[in-house]
Amino acid sequence: MESKGKKILIADDEPDILEIIQYNLTKEGYEVLTAKDGDEAIGKAKIVRPDLIILDIMMPKKNGVEVCEILRSQPTFKETLILFLTALSDEGSHVRGLEMGADDYVTKPISPKVLISRVNALFRRVNKEPEDKVLTVENLSIDPSKFEVMVDGKDVTLAKKEFELLYLLASRPGRVFLRNEILNQVWGNEVIVGDRTIDVHIRKIRQKLGLDCITTVKGVGYKFNL
Amino acid sequence: MESKGKKILIADDEPDILEIIQYNLTKEGYEVLTAKDGDEAIGKAKIVRPDLIILDIMMPKKNGVEVCEILRSQPTFKETLILFLTALSDEGSHVRGLEMGADDYVTKPISPKVLISRVNALFRRVNKEPEDKVLTVENLSIDPSKFEVMVDGKDVTLAKKEFELLYLLASRPGRVFLRNEILNQVWGNEVIVGDRTIDVHIRKIRQKLGLDCITTVKGVGYKFNL
DNA sequence: TTATATATTAAGAAATTGTGAACAGATCCG
DNA sequence: CGGATCTGTTCACAATTTCTTAATATATAA
Structure with a gap:
């Protein structure tokens, strides 16, 4: 090994x-x-x-x-x-x-x-979070230390789970996260939630950001892209 | 599922x-x-x-x-x-x-x-980490972690089965995969699908890629070639 | 040529995701 | 403390995409 x-x-x-x-x-x-x-x-x-x-x-x-x-x-x-x-x-x-x-x-x-x-x-x-690095892509920036997301310089308020989910995806742009991976990283190994929970959060993020930055890979998962 | x-x-x-x-x-x-x-x-x-x-x-x-x-x-x-x-x-x-x-x-x-x-x-x-290797042959690259296929630098969107099938073939260029092998690898041992299913997927891949990279070996199977 | 295998196409089945609403539990605030 | 608000979750069902099949055409080897 x-x-x-x-x-x-x-x-x-x-x-x-x-x-x-x-x-x-x-x-x-x-x-x-x-x-x-x-x-x-x-x-x-x-x-x-x-x-x-x-x-x-x-x-x-x-x-x-x-x-x-x-x-x-x-x-x-x-x-x-x-x-x-x-x-x-x-x-x-x-x-x-x-x-x-x-x-x-x-x-x-x-x-x-x-x-x-x-x-x-x-x-x-x-x-999972080696550093509290601020992620910045184009007009979007995500600051985990302040728990703050900005789009075009404007503040967008995300709930905790939404933020964690977005941060996870955005931490590796392009990479697809399987639904299982997402569950493990954001919800934790032991927590069990229904099938639609992830979708609902994804939707809220998309809605709140007003950006098309999360791509669905059907049958696989989601990925962040800008 | x-x-x-x-x-x-x-x-x-x-x-x-x-x-x-x-x-x-x-x-x-x-x-x-x-x-x-x-x-x-x-x-x-x-x-x-x-x-x-x-x-x-x-x-x-x-x-x-x-x-x-x-x-x-x-x-x-x-x-x-x-x-x-x-x-x-x-x-x-x-x-x-x-x-x-x-x-x-x-x-x-x-x-x-x-x-x-x-x-x-x-x-x-x-x-443990399955073959998450990016395959690159000439102007084609297949990135399983991003679930992404590029031809001449342009994104091509494949559905899951299509992607898996292409990735399987491309993982061993030149080698012929029997139809049965393909079924086992992509569909799984116990799944039963009709004869034409593979063909249809192959066709979609050829179509979407716009490349002649999959060769039919009549009576045997398919192989990837570029 | 003939038998067999594969290609093509369209259509419907199946699977997956999107959406809005409802809800309980937290949390906030006065 | 109690009400208002927010969060996270679930549900039912709509919308969409993907997969499979079936029917037909075409190609290929013997």
């Missing part, structure tokens, strides 16, 4: 788990580093600046929640993905964990497949 | 559930087979080689976990997707299930929509 160019730091005190995870994620194409306790995790994190840190809740030196707390308090790690490993027993922890700013958690015992899919999902979720 | 060319085997001892799932997945375009107990599941799996096996945990003869265990021990089913159906009560099972190499699980009672989205998600996860 090709490299995904993503660095992952795993911290767990059980060498077996460390090894299993490392093996599987490496096979997935990630660059994997390990730490066996909280302090080591923090130390390595500062050096390698990983894209994702997987933290066992229960660890010597500093536990996962503490590590998360410390890292999150630094600007450098504000955006770093953090995923907790929790035992089924400590239900409370991962609730706290997520409140603390973890991005996901996986309960032990760990299934490599599940972990991999969660990790991939995290990166997918993040890569 | 068009065929996805994926075979799914469902094993559950409750006929109602079996029927509901079969109905919904069939409607989604999958080819669905059923089994009412563990042994039947294993038997059918060996014969039909499904792409995905949906196993109820609680079943007569052999339960889902056992079936999974047995199948996973054979090289043939190393890569086969397995999804468990679990009652909310037996929490422990699906943990074990996932460890065993299941790829996902869905808890009963089953919502067809949820199940469908999970199944689609599984296949999406597995289907």
Whole structure:
């Protein structure tokens, strides 16, 4: 498998788990580093600046929640993905964990497949909007940071879903997004909505923009074009 | 919905559930087979080689976990997707299930929509980047990600089937595709269409492209040539 | 030539998307 | 708090496009 160019730091005190995870994620194409306790995790994190840190809740030196707390308090790690490993027993922890700013958690015992899919999902979720770049095409500009769309210099107000949908399409002009892709990106994997929902939003966007910038590819999906 | 060319085997001892799932997945375009107990599941799996096996945990003869265990021990089913159906009560099972190499699980009672989205998600996860390569031959270029065909720099709009057919032929210039091959690749194994259907599509492509790039090999099939 | 395969055409079937309205739930505002 | 407004979703059905078929013409190989 090709490299995904993503660095992952795993911290767990059980060498077996460390090894299993490392093996599987490496096979997935990630660059994997390990730490066996909280302090080591923090130390390595500062050096390698990983894209994702997987933290066992229960660890010597500093536990996962503490590590998360410390890292999150630094600007450098504000955006770093953090995923907790929790035992089924400590239900409370991962609730706290997520409140603390973890991005996901996986309960032990760990299934490599599940972990991999969660990790991939995290990166997918993040890569969705790598930057809040303002998209500008001809007389249309889309500013995700301000949540603002302008046509011919005039403000157009889009609802959240409409905006997200437009931004997704416009982020790759010409490329066709399958209906499924759109659902995953805008609505999320777990949400289920009816067939016509996308259409309705597309229509609203077309209507509000007053531009013919979204092309229907029948039986396939939609694409942005100007 | 068009065929996805994926075979799914469902094993559950409750006929109602079996029927509901079969109905919904069939409607989604999958080819669905059923089994009412563990042994039947294993038997059918060996014969039909499904792409995905949906196993109820609680079943007569052999339960889902056992079936999974047995199948996973054979090289043939190393890569086969397995999804468990679990009652909310037996929490422990699906943990074990996932460890065993299941790829996902869905808890009963089953919502067809949820199940469908999970199944689609599984296949999406597995289907790693299919040939999204842009094909370019002389003054013709075919871009599957944009679903776009250009001749001499001008856009030509093809319908889905037309596009798929052209892309298939053009992906191996010179090679003759048997009519059967074409049917399998573009329409899917189980879809039955009349003899003339392919011809009609071929004709439309020739017409729209305005190029003589598809050659008829009488009695055999078609090939792409430029 | 004759039998068979393919091309062409038009028409209807099937599938997909567009549209307007209705609705519940959020959200806003006084 | 209560009403007004906005959002997201669904639904039914219209509009459109795509796909398939069937009938006929044409081409090709033996």
